[in-house]
Amino acid sequence: MLLRTLLRRGAEVSSLPQKIGWSRYVLLRRYATENLEESQKPSESEAKVTELLNDAASFNEMGDPSWQTSPYPQTAAIPGQEERIRQDPTEASIVMFPGQGTIKVGHVTEYLRFPRVKEIFEIANEVLSYDVLKLLQKGPKEKLNRSEFNQTATLALSLAAIERLWEERPRAVNNCRAVAGYSVGELAALVFSGCISMEDGLRLAAVRGAAMQAASDAAPQGMLSLYCKAGSNIAEACEEAKSYAMNIGVSEPVCSIAIYLHPQTKILAGHQQALEYIEQNSVKLGFRHLRKLPLSGAFHTELMKPALKSFRKALDKVDIEKPRVKTFSNVTGKPYYDAEDIRKQLPKQIYRPVKWEQILHEIFSRDQGIEFPRSFDMASAGIMRAILSKINAKAAASCFTI
Known part of the structure; x- marks a missing residue:
């Protein structure tokens, strides 16, 4: 509806x-x-x-x-707007935004002491036609966890974190060299880099969340995090799982990598029956530390393709600008080239795997002896920093939670 x-x-x-x-x-x-x-x-x-x-x-x-909304005040220096001299790496900054499943009821409270944050939620409430701030403050948890609400709430909280960063560390915004967002967090990254307005970001998150929730409700499905031991073969395991699911009555079963999280840890997604096979045969398949994610959908797999039509229709109505700071695509693992590249790749993110590990390697790769930039984990309560620590511990040492 x-x-x-x-x-x-x-x-x-x-x-x-x-x-x-x-x-x-x-x-x-x-x-x-x-x-x-x-x-x-x-x-x-x-x-x-x-x-x-x-x-x-x-x-x-x-x-x-x-008329469009930018996260930057009119008088502020906008990252990427002018040519800059070569800079000490320690003075540069990287900004990372989280995806669905990172927020908890009440988490928003720490951001409300910043006056402009209240304005953001007033805007969000008007755009979404429901009280997203109340949902973040009081729940209920079951409602907040549904994709149709969680994705917009995650984006709204990320926007609040941008305001906090502006207030507490304005140089981090002015000196930003790259920004990336995990899954729906990519919309926050696009707002931050000036590609889309705040309002359009919220609209896209609302359409995306509702469409993905509808796709999730079509069949029992889910997501499973696992650690791959040496010698394990994820592709073969997924084929076995799909064969098992087909044999017990699932038509065209899906089981594939949804997120490249960090070395040896991947997130699989697909039909529930296929994931159950992975769980039941984890020792034989060479997997450890299996954990079901608290999500009802097989995000970033073929099961999300029904959500594409609605999202593309909404995206067609959005004015997109060239990124003012290097902004990474979840689909390619590389920075976006221009506005048309964003329009082309962003819908694919719904059903293609998230290359988060590849993005972080791209951002933080450097020659030995070169200092790492400061990075900022925006509104995930340390989750993005923890993932970074699994990929590059030295880079994570200079990562701050906002």
């Missing part, structure tokens, strides 16, 4: 919007010097996601993109 509401009217609009959406009005007041008359405020009904998506259908036709 939420997904149909988000998309129902987006394709019907052909004329330019006559008013600035309410959430964008708030951000213009915050970041720009111009004053808007009280009479320019649209009615509350225009804050609904359907109306905002409706407006978004013609954003690309507007010659002036100044």
Whole structure:
């Protein structure tokens, strides 16, 4: 129902919007010097996601993109906006955003002491048409864990962390050299690097989460973290698991690597029956430390392909800019080239494996003796830092949780 509401009217609009959406009005007041008359405020009904998506259908036709929200104040130096001299690596910074499953009820409280964070949640509430801050503060946990709510909540919390970073460590923003986001965290990375507006990021997260939840509900499925012993063969294990699932009645079973997490640790995803085979035969297959993730969907596998149509439709309505700082793709493990590369690769991330290990190798690889930059784990309570420590312990030593 939420997904149909988000998309129902987006394709019907052909004329330019006559008013600035309410959430964008708030951000213009915050970041720009111009004053808007009280009479320019649209009615509350225009804050609904359907109306905002409706407006978004013609954003690309507007010659002036100044209405869009950037995480950077107008007077701030924007990373990548101008040429910079060669810099001491220790003065550079890397920013990392988490994916679904990292937030807990009440985690948001530590960010609310920053005044602008409350404004972000006011905007998020208007864009999403529900109180995301209340959900983060009070739950219930079962609702927060559902993809349709967790993905937007994760993005909103990441935006709050950007504000905290601005307040506490402004040089970390000004000196940022690369940004990466894990799974849905890639949307936060794209907002941070100026590729998409804050509002569009929230809309995309809402559509993505609802579409992936719908795909998850189509069949019993899940995700499984495991450690691969020397000599183990994940490809062969997945084929065995799919054969087992087919023999017990699963049509076109899926079992594959969903996330390259860190050396020897991968996350598999697929039909529940196939994952059960992996669990039951873990010793024979050479796997240890198996752990089911608290997610109901086989994210980043072929089982998520039904979510593509809705996400692409929403993405088509979004104005995308070239990254102002090096921004990494989960699909390729490399930085995005330009706006068209983002438009091409971002939908694939839904059903293709996340190359997180490869991204971190790319970011932190350096010659011996070269110092590591400071890195910032944004709103994951240390989870992203812990993953980095498994890949590069020296880089993790200069990683700070925000």
